[in-house]
Amino acid sequence: MATSMSDPRPRLGVPVDEWETDVLVIGGGLAGLVAARVAGTAGARVTVLAKGFAGADGVSPFAGGVALCLFPEDDLDAFLDEHEWACEGLVHREAVTRVAAISGRLWEWLAAQGVPVEREPLGTLRRRWLRVGGRSRVPRLALESVSFMRHLRRCALAAGARILDHGVVTELLTGEDGGVAGAVGFRYQEGRLFRIRARAVVLAAGGCAWRGAHMGVHSAMGEGYGLAARAGAELASMEYCTSYIATCSLFDSHGQDVLAALGGRFRNRLGENILERHGEPDPAPPQRLTLAMLTEWLEGRGPVVFDLRAIPAERRRQWERDFPLVARALARTGVDVFAQPVPWIPGFTGSIAGSGGVRTLDLAGRTTVPGLFAVGDTACRTPVVGAGSGLTYLNLSWALASGYWAGAAAAELAREGLPAPTEPAVEAEAWNRALAPLGREGGTRPVDVLRRLQRLVVDPERNFFRSAAGLKSSLRDLEGVWDDVCRLAAADWHDLVRCHEVEHATLTALAMFSSALVRQETRGWHRRLDFPRRDDTHWRRWTVARLEPCGERPAFRVHTIALEDPAAFDARLPAAEVGVLP
Ligand SMILES: Cc1cc2nc3c(=O)[nH]c(=O)nc-3n(C[C@H](O)[C@H](O)[C@H](O)COP(=O)(O)OP(=O)(O)OC[C@H]3O[C@@H](n4cnc5c(N)ncnc54)[C@H](O)[C@@H]3O)c2cc1C
Secondary structure, three states: OOOOOOOOOOOOOOOEEEEEEEEEEEOOOHHHHHHHHHHHHOOOOEEEEOOOOOOOOOOHHHOOOEEEOOOOOOOHHHHHHHHHHHHOOOOOHHHHHHHHHHHHHHHHHHHHOOOOOOEOOOOOEOOEEEEEOOEEEEEEEEOOHHHHHHHHHHHHHHOOOEEEOOEEEEEEEEOOOOOEEEEEEEEOOOOEEEEEEEEEEEEOOOOEOOOOOOOOHHHOEOHHHHHHHHOOOOEEOHHHOOOEEEEEOOOOOOOOHHHHOOOOEEEOOOOOEHHHHOOOOOOOOHHHHHHHHHHHHHOOOOOOEEEOOOOOHHHHHHHHHHOHHHHHHHHHHOOOOOOOOEEEEEEEOOOOOOOOEEOOOEOOOEOOOOOEEEOHHHEOOHHHHOOOOOOOOOHHHHHHHHHHHHHHHHHHHHOOOOOOOOOHHHHHHHHHHHHOOEOOOOOEOHHHHHHHHHHHHOOHHHHOOEOHHHHHHHHHHHHHHHHHHOOEOEOOHHHHHHHHHHHHHHHHHHHHHHHHHHOOOOEOOEOEOOEOOOOOOOOOEEEEEEEEOOOOOOEEEEEEEEOOOOOOOEOOOOHHHOOOOO
16 A cells, blocks of 8 residues: 555654663553553553643543443343343443443452542442433443543553653554564654554554544544554444534533433424434433434424423432532533523544444454554444444443453563564654655645545534445545545644544544445444345444555455354453452
8 A cells, every 4th residue: 555645755853762662552541541550560661652641631531431330239131231222233242241340340440549439438439320321220430530530640650651741653563573563653742753662562542533523532533543454453343433422512511411311301493302203212322312313403303402401400419419520511611501401413423432443352452463452442342332332331441441451461462572673664664654744845734634534524414324325425535535645744743743643534434434335234323324224134243444555545445254253252351360450
């Protein structure tokens, strides 16, 4: 494949830092910092790279902080049955069982290290039972995400991890044996390149929201997917990189869907309850609510409003005590959502409330590239959230569990010694590609390319109501976007960050539309007007996309794998867990 930034010019004068580590963690969100903490505790030398400031960037600090937390005494089977229903299938039941079953222990483990989590008077973790995201009764912790993430950064440092903030990875390095060998990139505040050699790399670079509607998603630009695909890893279920989570159109705040747990009603212009009108349960899984909202708009009964006027004052006060973070954020907006119906829209969240991502082979997050692990929003989450997800649900617990398992497995792998060497010419080429847009004259601006891209991926008429003709047209339009990516010009180092983001977001869109064309059914977030029904006979399968090294423009070859295929996913508990939990 001709890469976008194939303009190798020597960049004499740009200093290069060269480091060596056992485990390189790319991303300083929840999944990355947990992986760093665990790998460091297990004795590995750990380096964390974050595009912004680890513990304060990524989507983690913006999360509503509502996390699944099951204890052994809870009814796991009842939880799983309802979960599978709300996810519309494609879940690997054993995998989600493992994540749910370990969630309580892992939150306890973090709390024991001083991470702020509320407790009951008798000392157990404080949990709330919520009706949300289509589930009737799920126990969740409520975390104050900002201070929680700040503390997690300290935990990673205390385990000996070195954190390099403001470092953007532009390419993974592979060794002569095909395994991962480290990464290259640049630090934009200092104007320096870097090369880090590592035996194991944990990709924790978040998801892709193409700068969608929600707070905190600005940094989620698909870099984890693009980096992995270009290093030869497979992506899976990429058609599920689309999602639209209901949010107020007047402002954005954390965890608005926990408001739905109070029993508010979504109404159309005629005052009708739209879930009732569409025969959907209340609460409805987010993909069903989105369908109802968009249909109302398209059929001329919009706008949709959210009506909380019938909520008794005492329930409101209790809710404010239970979710102080969300309540505070709402109060700051100055709009009293309990006093009047407020306009509500399906806000685009891309893969974050979807489930596509880097294909992992097991719970430790191993990918098809030896030494490369994927965790959190970077990993494909279909095994645990199937065809539908939602922000206020399993995501934080998945980020925690996957980071924990991968951190342990990566530390264990690192004991095997150094990675195979990378050819110096390959490294030099990677550095040149990293810098190519800098100072390029007469090129395209990243903001313009992003706008073109957003018109393809955010528009529900293209990417929620899909059809073969529409997807093919989007793929053709993406060719033009890619040509623009190849001409990206960066005015300065900060602009250079945007160029790389846009490149990876374009690759992610390509994988998404290519995979969506292959899945010929409607299920969860993937809706095909030309195949309007769920087809369990032929489509209990995951799609797998591989970047093809051919032609001028990138292309993904997509095949499918049956859920029942033993090669699809190994859901046994990773052996490396032993010894890390207290
Ligand atoms: C508004 C909102 C509310 C949410 N509420 C909830 C909730 O209540 N409950 C729940 O379970 N889930 C919730 N979620 C989802 C949850 O927050 C995420 O699934 C989870 O935090 C993902 O963590 P992560 O570590 O995988 O990714 P992130 O937190 O996104 O971290 C990614 C990291 O990778 C870094 N990075 C990216 N690219 C590069 C690069 N090229 N080089 C170096 N570093 C890079 C980023 O800077 C960042 O540090 C919410 C999400 C949003 C957006």
